[in-house]
Amino acid sequence: MVEEFDVIVVGGGPAGSSCSSFLAKNNVKVLLLDKAVFPRDKTCGDAISGKSLSILGELGWIKDLELLPRGEVSGITFSSPNGTIVDISFPKDSKQGINKNDKGNGYAIRREVYDNFLFQKTKKLTAKTIEGFTVTDVLTENNKVIGIKGISKDKKQIEFKSKIVVGADGSQSVVATKLGLNKIDFNHHITALRCYYDGIKDLRGTIEIHFINSMLPGYFWIFPLENGRANVGVGIVTKDIKDKKMDLKKAMFDAIENEPLFKDRFKDAKLSSEVKGWTLPLGSRHKKLTGNGFVLIGDAASLIDPFSGEGIGNAMTSGKFASQTIIKALKENNFSEEFLTEYETNLWNELEAELKTSYMLQKIGRIKFLLNFVIGKAAKKKEVQEVISGMLVNKAAKQKVMSPWFFLKLLFT
Ligand SMILES: Cc1cc2nc3c(=O)[nH]c(=O)nc-3n(C[C@H](O)[C@H](O)[C@H](O)COP(=O)(O)OP(=O)(O)OC[C@H]3O[C@@H](n4cnc5c(N)ncnc54)[C@H](O)[C@@H]3O)c2cc1C
Numbered sequence: 001m002v003e004e005f006d007v008i009v010v011g012g013g014p015a016g017s018s019c020s021s022f023l024a025k026n027n028v029k030v031l032l033l034d035k036a037v038f039p040r041d042k043t044c045g046d047a048i049s050g051k052s053l054s055i056l057g058e059l060g061w062i063k064d065l066e067l068l069p070r071g072e073v074s075g076i077t078f079s080s081p082n083g084t085i086v087d088i089s090f091p092k093d094s095k096q097g098i099n100k101n102d103k104g105n106g107y108a109i110r111r112e113v114y115d116n117f118l119f120q121k122t123k124k125l126t127a128k129t130i131e132g133f134t135v136t137d138v139l140t141e142n143n144k145v146i147g148i149k150g151i152s153k154d155k156k157q158i159e160f161k162s163k164i165v166v167g168a169d170g171s172q173s174v175v176a177t178k179l180g181l182n183k184i185d186f187n188h189h190i191t192a193l194r195c196y197y198d199g200i201k202d203l204r205g206t207i208e209i210h211f212i213n214s215m216l217p218g219y220f221w222i223f224p225l226e227n228g229r230a231n232v233g234v235g236i237v238t239k240d241i242k243d244k245k246m247d248l249k250k251a252m253f254d255a256i257e258n259e260p261l262f263k264d265r266f267k268d269a270k271l272s273s274e275v276k277g278w279t280l281p282l283g284s285r286h287k288k289l290t291g292n293g294f295v296l297i298g299d300a301a302s303l304i305d306p307f308s309g310e311g312i313g314n315a316m317t318s319g320k321f322a323s324q325t326i327i328k329a330l331k332e333n334n335f336s337e338e339f340l341t342e343y344e345t346n347l348w349n350e351l352e353a354e355l356k357t358s359y360m361l362q363k364i365g366r367i368k369f370l371l372n373f374v375i376g377k378a379a380k381k382k383e384v385q386e387v388i389s390g391m392l393v394n395k396a397a398k399q400k401v402m403s404p405w406f407f408l409k410l411l412f413t
Contacts (some may be wrong), residue, residue, distance in 0.1 A: 005031040007329055008148055008162040010135045010175050013042065014052065014312045017118040018169030020317030021059055024125035026327050031139060031160055033150065035134040039116035040230025043194050044312075045223050046231045047073075048107040048114060051313025055320055061121055068117060071108040071225040075389070077206040079261060080215045080375035081368050087206055088378065088389050102189040108207070108223045108231065114312075126283035127252070130317045133158075138165060138178045144292035145179070162219050163335050164326055165294045170318065171279045173300035173376060181288055181296065186242060188302070190218070190280040192235030193248055196273040200268055211375070212259055217366040220255055220262075229272065230254075234307055235280065237362075249275055255334065282306040283314065284359040290340040297322045303351065307358035307365065314351060321347045 009020045012034035021034045040400065045352040056062050075089035081135035090106060123129045132153030139147040139159060147161035167175030176182035218236030219270045225231060234252045240247060241376050252275070256266045273306065281302035298315035331336055378384040 002147070002159050002161050002360065003031075003128075004147075005029050005160065005162045007031070007164045008033065008160055008167060008328060009166040009168055010032070010120045010148060011167070011169035011173075011298070011300070012036075012038070012122065012129070012131075012215075012350075013115055013170060013298060013315065015300070015315035016166065017115070017122040017319070018055055018059070018316040019166055019297055019323050020126050021118075021122045022320055022323035023326060024122070024127070025059075026323070028323075028327065028330060030126045030128075031162065032122065032129040033133045033148070033160075034131055035133060035316040036293055036323045037131045037153075038119045039112050039275075042111035042115055043192075043276040044111045044223065044231075045192075045194065045221055045233055045309065046108045046110050046114070047223050047310065048109050049310050049313035050106070052316050052371065053107075055313075055316040058320070060120070064106075064121075065109075065117065068109055068113050069226040070113075071223065071230075072105040073108060073205055073224060074105050074209050075206045077204060077208045078375050078378070079208075079210045079212070080210055080344075081216060082371045082372045082376070083261065084372070084376050084379045085261075086375055086379040086385065087204065088385050091389050103196075108205070108225050108226060110231075118124060135169065135174050138155065138175055138294070140293075145294040148175075157410075161252075163293070163342075164329065166322060166326075167294060167296040168298050168315075169300055171281045171299040172389065173296065175294065176296050176300045178290060179294065184238075184279075184281070185285060188282045188285040190235045190282065190304070190305070190306075191238045191241055192233055192250055192280060192309065193275055193277045194233035195230060195271060195275040196225075196229055196270045197232050197266070198229050198268045200228075200232075200269045201267070203228070203230060209260060211371050212255055212261065213366065214255055214259070216368060219365075220252070220259075232284045233292075238279070248277070252410075280304045280309055280311060281319040282356040282359075284362070286348065286352075289344045289347070291337045292340075293335050295322045295326070295340055295343055296381060304357075305358045306355065307361040317350065318347055321350065 006029040008031045009016045020030045063395045077087050135148045135150040137149050145165045149159045167173050203224045210220040214398050220234050222232040283303040284306040287302045291302045294316050298319040303314040304311035322343050
């Protein structure tokens with residue numbers, strides 16, 4: 001007998017866990033499947049955005065989150081290709097925006113810890129959760145998705161049926177791939193590496209983003225964690241890596257050993273993990289996210305911010321928006337593409353302007369002269385720092401930066 005559920009969620013990362021939790025809190029019978037056994041690592045920069053915090057707030061989980069081991073950051077440090085460094089604090093008077101808690105500080109939490117926190121909370125709510133279960137295909141009938149099949153931890157092939165399948169299985173989503181919706185466009189796709197270091201000198205309690213020459217048009221990051229540990233990595237648009245035939249790992253270690261900004265800081269630091277690589281499908285293109293009997297969320301839906309590389313917040317936002325449409329679909333007993341498209345429309349209305357602005361900022365980040373100019377101005381002028389600081393926490397301010405007036409103002413500031 002094939003077991004049946006209202007909804008099957010494939011993937012228990014931030015997208016799948018948040019979607020499952022919102023559904024289960026509304027009495028939806030959810031089956032949550034993940035091929036991993038939690039706690040599991042996820043290759044990431046570990047910076048947790050204000051968007052994520054606001055969804056965690058809606059789920060009522062902020063207080064518990066604050067008990068987790070974490071790094072606290074008070075702002076962002078940028079360095080330009082010509083070596084200018086500027087620290088930009090998060091505004092203290094606003095609790096919204098990226099990386100903010102009541103003290104005005106933000107978080108960096110290892111994904112092994114953060115995702116396990118979300119997953120364990122979710123597991124308590126869902127009708128059934130199976131770890132170590134790898135989904136291998138979607139089941140279809142009369143042009144609609146009616147369930148999934150996969151392999152359990154003890155190597156049994158099992159099928160489950162549902163009214164809706166949610167593909168939350170990350171950037172290499174099996175659900176999206178089987179439905180013909182995971183075509184990679186290397187212009188809208190970043191490849192990134194991440195490792196952990198202990199004992200880097202002069203960690204300044206900020207998220208560090210370094211636009212060093214050897215890594216352009218991408219960047220090198222250092223994000224401080226707990227106990228003197230830091231998340232270190234690099235990321236570049238995949239098309240550029242291919243065009244330049246870059247060896248990303250070699251470029252990262254060359255920078256650590258030879259770049260004047262890092263040489264001394266890393267001299268006595270210890271690499272405390274392996275170097276892992278993974279892909280970031282960007283939200284700078286609009287992908288189809290719904291069809292008869294299914295929706296895609298998180299990285300499976302290609303929603304990562306094309307400038308910052310932040311994807312956890314949008315993954316959780318998409319989980320929330322998808323749950324709202326699914327709840328309506330269950331009430332109306334309508335699981336058609338036409339009905340489920342509401343999710344895609346609502347999500348796009350929420351994210352489109354911000355994603356477009358970030359795509360433009362990504363393009364500006366490709367122009368060395370502009371990077372030197374903007375970071376150079378910010379290093380000298382408090383007013384410019386304040387504009388950028390506002391931009392980090394506020395969608396409207398971010399859009400202002402796209403105005404030609406912003407650049408004219410910069411010229412004369
Ligand atoms: C190097 C790097 C640095 C990044 N830095 C940041 C950052 O600092 N801040 C930020 O906000 N974002 C960052 N991102 C992006 C962020 O990691 C993703 O956007 C986020 O993890 C998306 O969440 P998700 O739930 O959609 O997917 P995932 O977190 O990838 O979760 C998918 C889940 O699906 C499961 N799964 C996969 N396939 C199957 C299958 N066949 N069957 C069953 N289960 C399956 C996986 O085990 C996993 O648990 C970074 C990404 C990379 C690669």
